[in-house]
Every structure is written in C-alpha cells, then in structure tokens.
Amino acid sequence: MTDAALPFVPPLDVRRGSYLDEGHTILSWLTTTDHKRIAILYALSITVFFLIGGVAIGLVRLELISPTGLFLTSDEYNRLFTIHGIIMVWFFLVPSIPATMGNFLVPMMIGAPDVAFPRLNLLSWYLYVGGAVFTVYVLLSGGVDTGWTFYPPFSSEYSHSNVIPAAIGVFIVGFSSIATGVNFLATIHMLRAPGMTWFRLPLFVWSMYTVSVVMVLATPVLAMSLLLIVAERLFGLPIFDPSAGGDPVLFQHLFWFYSHPAVYIMILPAMGVVSEVFACFARRRVFGYGFMVFAMLMIAVVGFMVWGHHMFVAGQSPLANLIFSFLSFIVAVPSAIKVFNWTATLYRGHIGFEAPMIYALGFLGLFTIGGLTGLFLASVPIDIATTDTYFVVAHFHTIMVGGTVSAFMAGIHYWWPKVTGKLYNEFWAQLAAITMFLGFNLTFLPQFIMGWLGMPRRYHYYPDVFQIWHVLSSGGAVILAAAYLMPLVYLTWSLFCGQDAGNNPWRSTGLEWQTPSPPPKTNFLRPPRVDADPYDYHDFGRTEETGGEARARPQGEA
Amino acid sequence: MSDTAGALQHPWPDLRMQRAGVSLGMWMFLASEVLFFGGLLVSYAVYRSFNEEAFRIAGAHAQIVYGSINTVILLTSSFTMTVALRAATANVRRVTLIFLGITAALGVAFLVCKGLEYREDLKEHLFPSPQFPLSPPATAMFWGFYWIMTGIHAVHLTAGIAVVLVVWTLFKRRVIPVQGSTMEGAAIYWHFVDSVWIVLYPLLYLAGRS
Numbered sequence: 001m002t003d004a005a006l007p008f009v010p011p012l013d014v015r016r017g018s019y020l021d022e023g024h025t026i027l028s029w030l031t032t033t034d035h036k037r038i039a040i041l042y043a044l045s046i047t048v049f050f051l052i053g054g055v056a057i058g059l060v061r062l063e064l065i066s067p068t069g070l071f072l073t074s075d076e077y078n079r080l081f082t083i084h085g086i087i088m089v090w091f092f093l094v095p096s097i098p099a100t101m102g103n104f105l106v107p108m109m110i111g112a113p114d115v116a117f118p119r120l121n122l123l124s125w126y127l128y129v130g131g132a133v134f135t136v137y138v139l140l141s142g143g144v145d146t147g148w149t150f151y152p153p154f155s156s157e158y159s160h161s162n163v164i165p166a167a168i169g170v171f172i173v174g175f176s177s178i179a180t181g182v183n184f185l186a187t188i189h190m191l192r193a194p195g196m197t198w199f200r201l202p203l204f205v206w207s208m209y210t211v212s213v214v215m216v217l218a219t220p221v222l223a224m225s226l227l228l229i230v231a232e233r234l235f236g237l238p239i240f241d242p243s244a245g246g247d248p249v250l251f252q253h254l255f256w257f258y259s260h261p262a263v264y265i266m267i268l269p270a271m272g273v274v275s276e277v278f279a280c281f282a283r284r285r286v287f288g289y290g291f292m293v294f295a296m297l298m299i300a301v302v303g304f305m306v307w308g309h310h311m312f313v314a315g316q317s318p319l320a321n322l323i324f325s326f327l328s329f330i331v332a333v334p335s336a337i338k339v340f341n342w343t344a345t346l347y348r349g350h351i352g353f354e355a356p357m358i359y360a361l362g363f364l365g366l367f368t369i370g371g372l373t374g375l376f377l378a379s380v381p382i383d384i385a386t387t388d389t390y391f392v393v394a395h396f397h398t399i400m401v402g403g404t405v406s407a408f409m410a411g412i413h414y415w416w417p418k419v420t421g422k423l424y425n426e427f428w429a430q431l432a433a434i435t436m437f438l439g440f441n442l443t444f445l446p447q448f449i450m451g452w453l454g455m456p457r458r459y460h461y462y463p464d465v466f467q468i469w470h471v472l473s474s475g476g477a478v479i480l481a482a483a484y485l486m487p488l489v490y491l492t493w494s495l496f497c498g499q500d501a502g503n504n505p506w507r508s509t510g511l512e513w514q515t516p517s518p519p520p521k522t523n524f525l526r527p528p529r530v531d532a533d534p535y536d537y538h539d540f541g542r543t544e545e546t547g548g549e550a551r552a553r554p555q556g557e558a
Numbered sequence: 559m560s561d562t563a564g565a566l567q568h569p570w571p572d573l574r575m576q577r578a579g580v581s582l583g584m585w586m587f588l589a590s591e592v593l594f595f596g597g598l599l600v601s602y603a604v605y606r607s608f609n610e611e612a613f614r615i616a617g618a619h620a621q622i623v624y625g626s627i628n629t630v631i632l633l634t635s636s637f638t639m640t641v642a643l644r645a646a647t648a649n650v651r652r653v654t655l656i657f658l659g660i661t662a663a664l665g666v667a668f669l670v671c672k673g674l675e676y677r678e679d680l681k682e683h684l685f686p687s688p689q690f691p692l693s694p695p696a697t698a699m700f701w702g703f704y705w706i707m708t709g710i711h712a713v714h715l716t717a718g719i720a721v722v723l724v725v726w727t728l729f730k731r732r733v734i735p736v737q738g739s740t741m742e743g744a745a746i747y748w749h750f751v752d753s754v755w756i757v758l759y760p761l762l763y764l765a766g767r768s
Contacts, residue, residue: 181586186583216586245605245608
C-alpha cells in the first residue's frame with residue numbers, strides 16, 4: 001500500500017521521528033546535550049528524591065500520632081526531619097520546575113533549537129547527581145541532625161552527625177542551579193526567534209528569566225556560608241565561634257540571604273506555569289500582561305531585601321526588624337497583583353475543568369492562604385509569638401507544597417502530551433488533583449491551628465492537648481501521599497497504553513504547541529517567526545474562537 | 559574564512575552571536591562569583607569592625623614581601639593575557655600561543671610563591687590551633703579569614719591555569735581557531751581572579767600596617 005492510499009498521511013517531516021527516537025541506549029541518554037532529554041533526566045532524578053523525602057516525613061508524621069512517640073528515638077526523629085528538609089528543598093523544589101519544564105520549554109517557547117550552552121546544561125545535571133551522591137551517602141551512613149538550616153554553633157561544634165558530607169552535597173547541587181540560571185539567561189537574551197520581542201515572551205519564560213537571576217545571585221552566598229561551616233568544623237578556623245569573637249547570627253544572615261530568595265526560586269516558576277494554564281483553560285488572554293511581568297521582576301528584586309524577617313528573635317536590632325518587616329509587607333504587593341490578575345483572567349472565561357486547571361485553581365487558593373499568613377509572620381509582634389511554631393511550618397508548606405507542588409503537577413499534566421505525545425486518563429487525573437487539594441488542607445490546616453495555640457516545631461514529644469491536631473494532620477498526610485502516588489501510576493500507564501494526543505490537544509496558542517508532539521530533535525520543522533502577542537485566545541470564551549492557533553506558526557506554513 | 563569554520567557551536571546561528579553569548583554567560587557567572595566572594599568580604603568587614611585592634615595585631619604578621627611579589631606577578635599576568643586576547647582577535651596565532659603560555663607560567667609562579675609563604679606561616683604556627691601564638695582571641699579570626707580567602711583564591715587561580723592550558727592545547731592542535739569565542743571567555747575569567755587578589759591584598763597584608 002502506498003502512502004497515497006492511506007486515509008490520513010502525516011507530513012513527511014513528522015514521521016522522521018521525535019527527540020525520543022534519537023537513541024534508545026542508556027548511554028545515549030547519559031551523554032545527550034538535547035535540552036528535552038536533559039529535562040527528562042532531571043524529572044526522573046527529582047522524582048526519586050521526592051519519594052525519599054516523602055518517606056522520611058511520612059515516618060515523622062506517623063511518629064507524631066502519639067505525644068510520647070511510637071517507634072523512633074529522638075535522635076532518629078531529628079535526622080528524619082532534617083533529611084526531609086534538605087532533600088525537598090535542594091533536591092526537589094529548587095530544581096523542580098526550572099530544571100524539568102524550564103529546560104524542556106524555554107527554548108521551545110522562544111523558538112530556539114536548544115539552550116545557549118547545551119554541554120553546560122548536561123554538566124548541570126551531573127553536578128546535581130554529584131550532590132545527590134553525597135546526600136545518599138549521608139542517608140546511608142546515619143543522617144544529619146542539624147535541621148536543614150545548618151545553624152552554628154550546633155553544626156560547627158556540637159553535632160555528632162554527618163554535617164560535612166551533607167553541606168558538601170548542598171554546596172555542589174548549588175552550582176547545578178547556577179549553571180542552569182546562567183544558561184537560561186543567555187538563552188533568553190540571545191536566542192529568541194525573529195519577532196519574539198521581550199514583551200511577547202510567555203509569562204512562563206519571564207518566570208524562568210527572573211528565577212534565573214535569583215539563582216545566579218543568591219546561590220553563591222549559600223555556597224560561601226556552607227563553606228565557612230565546613231572550614232570551621234573540619235579545620236577549626238573560628239569563624240562563627242563566640243569564644244574567638246565570632247557571631248553565629250552572622251551565619252543566619254548569610255544563610256537567609258540565600259534561603260529567603262530561595263523561596264522565590266520555588267514560587268516564581270509556579271507562577272509562570274499557572275499563568276499558562278489559566279490562559280489556556282479559560283480561553284482568555286492573561287489579564288494585565290505587563291503588570292504580571294513587572295510583578296515578577298519586583299518579587300525577584302525585593303525578595304533579596306527581606307531575609308531579616310527570619311531573625312526577628314535572633315538578636316537583631318529593633319530598627320533592622322522594623323525595616324525588614326516593612327520590606328516584607330512590600331513584597332506582598334506584587335504577589336497580590338498576580339493573584340488579582342489571575343482571578344481577572346478567569347472572569348468571564350470559558351473555563352474547562354481539565355486536570356491541569358484543577359491543580360492550578362488549587363494553587364490559586366493555597367497560594368493566597370500561604371501569602372496572607374506570610375503577612376502575619378512579617379509583622380514583628382505576631383512573629384515573636386509564633387516563631388518556631390507549627391504556624392510557620394504550615395505557612396511555608398502552604399507556599400512550597402500547596403503552591404509550588406500544585407503548580408508542578410499542573411505543568412506536568414498540561415505539557416505531558418507535548419513531552420510524550422500521549423494522553424493520560426482524564427478521570428484519574430481529575431481525581432488525583434482533587435484528592436491532593438483535600439489531603440493538603442487536612443494536613444496543614446490543623447498545623448496552622450496548633451501552631452497558633454503554641455505547638456513548637458521540631459519537637460518530638462508534645463503535650464496531650466495537641467494530639468487531636470497531630471492525628472488529623474497525619475491522616476491528611478496519608479491522603480496526600482495517595483494523591484502523589486496516583487499520577488505515577490496513570491502517567492506511566494499512559495506511556496504504554498495512552499491514546500495518541502495529536503499535536504495540540506488543548507488547542508493552546510503557545511509557540512511550543514505549534515510543532516509536532518513529541519517534538520523533533522531540532523524543536524521546529526522550520527525556523528519559527530512570531531508576529532503576535534502571547535495568549536492569542538478569544539476574549540469571550542472558547543465557543544467563539546475562530547483560529548487560535550493561527551498567528552504563531554512556523555514560517556512558510558499556510 | 560575556512561579557519562573559523564570549526565568554531566561555530568550548536569545552537570548558535572553565527573559566530574558574532576556566539577561570541578556575544580559566551581561573553582554574556584561568562585559575565586553572569588562572574589556576577590555569581592562576586593556574590594560568592596561578597597559573602598566572605600562582608601563577614602570580614604563585620605568582624606574587623608568588631609575587633610579592630612585584634613585584626614591590626616594579626617595583620618602585622620602577614621608576610622608582606624611574598625604578598626607584594628605575588629601582586630606584581632598577577633598584575634603582569636593580566637597584561638600578558640590582554641596581549642594574548644588582542645593577538646587572538648587579530649588572528650595572530652603565534653603571539654597568542656606565546657602569551658597564553660607566559661600567562662599560565664605566571665599563574666604557576668604565583669602559586670609557588672604562595673606555597674613558600676604558607677610554609678613561613680606554618681613555621682610561625684599561624685594556622686589557628688592550640689599553639690596559635692597571638693592574642694587576643696580574635697586574632698585567630700583574622701588568620702581564619704587569611705587561610706580561607708587565600709585558599710579559595712588559589713583554587714580559582716588553579717582552575718584558571720587549567721583553563722588556559724586547555725585553551726592553549728586546543729589552539730596548538732588547531733582544534734579550534736584562535737579567533738572564536740573561547741579566548742574571550744578565558745580572558746574574562748582570568749582578569750576576574752586577578753581582581754579578587756587586588757581586593758584581598760590590602761585586606762590581608764596592609765590591614766596591620768596602617
């Protein structure tokens with residue numbers, strides 16, 4: 001039978017094969033410089049660490065069902081929540097969206113064949129693996145008990161656990177973020193397709209741009225602070241030793257100079273993802289595009305000036321507290337602008353409740369709760385009462401888990417057909433999204449309440465009055481765990497038994513969708529040219545849409 | 559221009575863009591490096607403001623002769639690096655190779671000189687330990703910074719020498735043409751390592767002699 005006799009003949013170029021067919025051996029994956037394949041290497045690695053970090057905290061939540069503990073010694077308990085923090089922050093959340101979706105999509109969204117420095121991109125993954133090896137070593141050799149914050153003098157002099165390998169692991173993985181950041185900045189500056197002006201960039205690309213700036217400028221300070229801890233612990237150089245005039249609070253300044261902006265490293269990409277999802281599934285242009293861009297830039301800049309709000313009770317001067325408190329309120333302004341603009345984008349949209357949209361709506365609610373409780377903590381008098389309580393724990397988990405992980409899931413589902421060419425089972429995905437939202441709230445609303453009542457964080461044993469809240473929270477954690485495991489099953493299933501997605505199942509107008517799914521190695525069959533603003537959806541909903549895909553198209557196609 | 563044919567890397571459309579991109583990437587990496595050393599310099603500044611007298615006493619023991627010789631060596635190496643870059647831009651291959659070689663040799667000379675200085679320091683027990691000879695206690699803090707700052711700088715310089723030697727070999731074997739973007743990236747990095755030393759020199763060697 002010849003091609004002509006087939007009812008549907010795919011264009012010749014498409015059948016030439018996607019990036020997935022460029023090599024099937026393990027070696028071909030480990031030596032690839034294709035940004036799409038590196039994204040998949042990252043996705044697999046961070047999934048492994050997400051599971052390890054999840055198991056660690058699962059054991060902690062199980063232990064906390066009883067006020068006097070069930071099966072862990074206090075030392076084991078400390079090591080478990082520490083490894084949970086280290087793994088979730090540096091080996092999951094920080095690389096989560098940028099290293100996977102950012103790597104895959106930034107070149108495709110700006111119409112480039114690859115990132116600016118493909119070999120540096122591969123190196124960044126190997127640096128991640130190098131840091132991961134140290135962390136796995138720490139895990140196997142008994143763990144570390146300093147908390148993820150490594151505060152001296154405990155970490156430098158008193159702890160008997162594996163502080164040095166843990167710090168080295170984080171130090172190395174930091175350079176993987178810096179490499180990714182440099183790569184994205186150079187890519188977005190230099191490799192935009194003809195017609196892709198700065199204010200035609202999709203908001204996801206803007207979020208990657210701003211997050212790269214923060215990664216490049218904040219991460220080295222973390223590296224230095226950890227290096228000083230290692231120098232003190234390994235060689236006895238008295239940098240933070242009070243008996244030689246050293247000041248442990250200086251470490252906190254250096255650490256939070258990175259670690260507060262790190263919160264924005266986690267949330268800015270999430271903001272980028274949901275902006276894409278809201279526009280596509282409400283069939284609406286993003287409301288106030290320019291404001292969205294400047295809000296992200298403002299978050300990235302002001303985010304560098306608020307670190308002192310982690311140290312209101314650490315002996316900072318009252319004047320410094322006042323200034324940091326004021327600046328922390330200021331950084332809420334651009335965040336609020338974004339929340340209002342997303343809401344306005346949804347207003348009168350033609351909203352579809354596909355799984356990515358449910359995750360994104362979950363993000364919107366949880367990010368708002370997390371942001372507003374952040375204002376409580378930015379206020380000095382309230383923070384003094386709630387410092388180191390579960391209120392703080394619940395606040396930052398609402399941003400990082402409720403916000404970032406919801407958006408991560410939204411993105412995984414939204415771009416799954418792009419990456420794999422397959423459709424997942426919509427019913428199971430919707431169920432997982434709803435389960436995750438419910439499980440999350442059951443886990444963390446009790447933590448807000450007991451924190452407000454005075455339950456301190458990191459305590460192994462606690463007064464009986466808090467038990468009901470701990471039990472509720474642990475029950476929620478079980479639901480949350482189920483919600484995280486479900487996608488592993490149905491997404492894997494879709495790889496083998498899923499329907500073919502077609503090139504653009506969501507009828508999105510993004511440039512990344514105007515090419516076959518999964519994309520060919522060079523991303524586009526012809527060099528793309530852009531002649532329209534992003535989010536070219538109809539203003540009044542999807543039924544009246546005429547030709548959403550029309551205006552951003554590969555050059556030369558009808 | 560068959561000489562520049564091998565220089566263009568995926569995914570750049572042309573050499574001019576690639577050269578601008580490599581410079582941009584290198585400058586961004588250096589911005590990161592500035593913040594890296596920034597954490598160290600801020601810590602030094604805070605502690606020195608708390609312990610002025612101790613830092614003055616401790617700083618007087620730094621070996622200013624070695625430090626000054628090294629400053630001269632490193633500044634000269636930046637000059638030879640600039641000559642190499644100019645020669646590369648003008649596609650004068652032989653001069654590029656000679657001056658890259660001199661630059662690497664000066665880098666090694668710096669490290670040798672630094673090693674001799676370390677030997678003197680250790681003879682005087684200036685590495686913080688129970689035998690540390692100076693007082694008050696904060697003098698040990700100054701020497702802590704001395705070892706960390708010079709150590710990290712030496713690591714950066716070693717990396718710089720390695721980069722220069724690799725670039726030299728690639729040029730020598732004609733794997734890549736001297737006119738490409740590689741030379742520019744290497745030169746920017748080298749000058750940065752030099753600039754860091756210009757900041758460290760007064761902080762460590764002149765602080766005790768004001």
